[in-house]
Amino acid sequence: MRHVDDGTIHAWLDEQVTDPLEAAWIEEHLDTCAACAARLEEERATLERAGALLGAIAPVADTSRPAFDALVAKARDAAAGSNGGADGARSRVRRWIVPASWAASVALALALGWAVRDLPPADKPSTESQQAPSSSVEPATPSNAQGSTSAVAPPPPSGDVSPRQAGTNPKSTTGARPSQPSGSSRIAPPESDAVQPAPVPAPAVASPLPAAPAPPPPRPEPPPPSPAITPSDSAAATTAPRGGGGGGRGGRGGGRAAGVIGGQAGGVPAGQGGGFGSGAGTGAAAAQGRLVDGMVVNGADAALLRSADGTVWQPITRAEAAVRTGMPLYGIEGLTPVLTTISADGAAVRTVYRLPTDALLEVVQRRREDPARSVTVVAEAPVVDVQNARVQQQAPSVPQPTANSVNQGRILVPEPVSAPLWSTVRGDVLLTLSGVADPAALASRLRPD
């Protein structure tokens, strides 16, 4: 006999038996089956008890039910807000504005950090500023050079010139005549092996040579005072009263050496005086860009066979020139000579280069063996405050120049008129570069053939 299960009894009690046939069968069975009838009463009690328990936890009868119309209005407002109403739009904007603001702030911070990362430190000078002095040296004016025998020889970078080789040649110092006592205003720059660059009214242009090696940074520690090389016949100049400063700002080997050299040599005002040991009266010619005794002191724009002063040079092969002069010929590494000439007396060789900028570079070299033309060495020269172009006098006792001192000193050249000069000593060879704005930049590229 089939009985009614508990689930069906609960469904029948809950009036959830939807099939009329089944409902009729259940009702008939419960009337006839005592066991099922007993279970029916049991389940009914359970159902009622459970209902009572759930009713005990039900909230208080809600007599405060809101009106349906109020719900409809609220639903309408909600729909308007979500369908693009003004309030809804504001709500949507407000919902996104905060995270968007945060995102923008973070992005801005990252962008600023990234941008600042590429900037150089404020206290670190740029490369341009480090090189600037060499190409922006102001020319010494006669007013500040005249009467001044003081020379400001700024320390060039160690790699600008290499007269260390010269320092090893005792020959170059044998002819060197001791300079005047330290009372003279000649100043030896701290760099011992550099040849004093001529003061240059150089335009602020870069070196015309491509891929010219950059000079190394200045040495951190100032070396002891080194002798300066002065014209041998500049005794008059050494006795001349020192002018105010005389020197200019020192740059990378291109510092102004206004009036350095024998500013009064031969009675010529500083800046126009003869340099390089030229005798009195030759300074004026040198200042005008002539060859002085075979030495070019201003070779700017020299013609290939004729210097600016009209001196005619004779073409010669480099091999023959080396034989005739008895000295090694020096050239600029990376450049091919356009013309090699020799002076009339056969003592100087002049090599002309044409730069990519179409400028003519002259390299004049001569042996520095003639005592008359050798430079004077000042051992303990005043130390130059390059930054401020001030001259400080050092100890009065001046040691005598040593054999190497001449090669460690600087050759002080006169104030140029139109083009810069750069002189250096290689062994017993004095080399003078001219014709370009920054010949010092090329000095380090001087190589013997």
Add this chain to the structure above:
Amino acid sequence: MSRAAIDWGALYEENYPGLVRYLHSKVWDADRARELAQEVFVRALGNRPDDPRAWLFTVAANLARDEARTVVRRKKHLALLRTEAVSAPPTIDPVAEMEAEQRAATVRRALESLGERDREVLLLRDAGLGYPEIAQRTGLAVSAVGTTLCRARKRLVSAHASLEEAHAARG
């Protein structure tokens, strides 16, 4: 039931108490249960579902589930509508009130001792849903709803009796 044939006013009158009871057994806060019930109806009026009763309890269950996480935010969006009638007067017998609270707490504990499915079936039935709707809501077969409901009721009564006995034993 087609969308056009639904009398939402009648549906509201019929289902609001059961929905409140259902929600109350979920959140155990009468006022909050009423707020949620109103929210459910507001949403229903906005969505106009085809099967409104099942939809109402489904949404109510979801709202109750999220209640714990969204209490603060929910209070900003829900506003208890102004009532038209005066609330029932508070109970003046503190002893009776305390005993009622005690009984409710015991039932609540007994209800919470049930399994999730049993409790859900029990609450849905207590809220007035029929077996087919309970089956739809819970995923059970309609024929299994009676059996599940019978078991849940027995377990609830048994659990409550045990709690009462334990309470009586403690004195």
